[in-house]
Amino acid sequence: MSTFDEAxxxxxxxxxxxxxxxxxxxxxxxxxxxxxxxxxxxxxLTTLRDRGWTQFLLERRTPAELExxxxxxxxxxxxxxxxxxxxxxxxxxxxxxQLSASFEALAAADAWIxxxxxxxxxxxxxxxxxxxxxxxxxxxxxEPDALVIARAAGGAAGAVTKAxxxxxxxxxxxxxxxxLKAGAWLDVGCGVACATLTLSSMFPEMEGVAIELVPTVxxxxxxxxxxxxxxxxIDIRVMDARxxxxxxxxxxxxxxxxxxxxxxxxxxxxxxxxSLKPGGVLFIQEMExxxxxxxxxxxxxxxxxxxxxxxxxxxTAEQLADEAKAAGFAIDRIAQTDFGRLVxxxxxx
Numbered sequence: 063m064s065t066f067d068e069a070x071x072x073x074x075x076x077x078x079x080x081x082x083x084x085x086x087x088x089x090x091x092x093x094x095x096x097x098x099x100x101x102x103x104x105x106x107l108t109t110l111r112d113r114g115w116t117q118f119l120l121e122r123r124t125p126a127e128l129e130x131x132x133x134x135x136x137x138x139x140x141x142x143x144x145x146x147x148x149x150x151x152x153x154x155x156x157x158x159x160q161l162s163a164s165f166e167a168l169a170a171a172d173a174w175i176x177x178x179x180x181x182x183x184x185x186x187x188x189x190x191x192x193x194x195x196x197x198x199x200x201x202x203x204x205e206p207d208a209l210v211i212a213r214a215a216g217g218a219a220g221a222v223t224k225a226x227x228x229x230x231x232x233x234x235x236x237x238x239x240x241x242l243k244a245g246a247w248l249d250v251g252c253g254v255a256c257a258t259l260t261l262s263s264m265f266p267e268m269e270g271v272a273i274e275l276v277p278t279v280x281x282x283x284x285x286x287x288x289x290x291x292x293x294x295x296i297d298i299r300v301m302d303a304r305x306x307x308x309x310x311x312x313x314x315x316x317x318x319x320x321x322x323x324x325x326x327x328x329x330x331x332x333x334x335x336x337s338l339k340p341g342g343v344l345f346i347q348e349m350e351x352x353x354x355x356x357x358x359x360x361x362x363x364x365x366x367x368x369x370x371x372x373x374x375x376x377x378t379a380e381q382l383a384d385e386a387k388a389a390g391f392a393i394d395r396i397a398q399t400d401f402g403r404l405v406x407x408x409x410x411x
Contacts, residue, residue: 241314
């Protein structure tokens with residue numbers, strides 16, 4: 063709805079009779095009640111997660127086992143289970159209860175982006191949303207907060223993620239496997255390096271550098287790389303990416319562009335251009351495509367937080383291509399994948 067249409071609607075509402083205004087208020091009340099229900103379910107699920115329920119219910123349990131585990135009375139446990147079942151979180155049958163199939167997959171250790179990651183991000187976003195409405199300055203983001211964002215944005219490398227890459231992502235982006243086989247890889251703004259670690263498990267010859275600015279995030283990335291046994295091939299560095307000075311070394315690179323403030327972007331792209339070999343390929347992902355009407359409301363909330371951090375939000379693939387071209391890259395194509403659109407650019411030979 064346009065601003066003009068909204069103004070007309072507001073004028074119509076002001077001129078409406080009592081019954082019309084009651085109907086309008088009822089519509090808004092129903093909307094708020096829907097938000098309240100969602101907030102309550104999220105609060106309940108987060109609290110139960112914190113108390114260990116989601117891991118406990120990865121296996122089939124009796125209500126008596128759940129009562130003993132939780133320390134809650136039987137009536138309270140029964141009421142909680144009714145709520146969880148009504149919202150598709152658990153399934154009950156034959157006197158047992160367990161997470162539903164979809165929530166079991168989400169809470170399992172091999173989930174790409176797991177339930178814990180989503181709940182932690184939800185709590186952080188709720189806090190930042192309140193701050194955005196109360197304080198005029200930039201939204202605060204501590205190192206632990208940055209780790210929450212990195213985990214939820216990047217996900218975890220594992221069997222599920224590897225299958226996604228092997229069966230879907232890499233076949234849709236043939237330039238990626240060609241670059242990985244041609245030489246060293248550079249991951250700029252790696253976060254927890256899900257993509258780089260996953261690719262390292264698929265390409266045993268792969269070696270490269272992953273750069274992360276936040277020490278707490280980098281420490282988690284090192285821990286994950288050690289668990290994968292690839293620290294001899296993937297060099298994780300805590301540094302400002304603009305300071306990397308290894309010209310003509312890398313055959314391919316990925317730039318996590320949504321996390322780079324405006325004042326750092328041109329210098330980061332200049333570093334990437336000189337770090338790639340002639341003909342080396344750069345991949346830049348469009349993270350926030352223009353939403354349709356159904357997605358617009360959630361998109362506006364994400365934009366509120368991103369703008370509060372001082373990083374660009376919603377750059378389209380075409381805008382990212384223009385940004386790379388201005389830095390001296392040749393634009394090979396904009397690739398459409400099941401993971402979204404990526405700009406495929408290269409250092410001119």
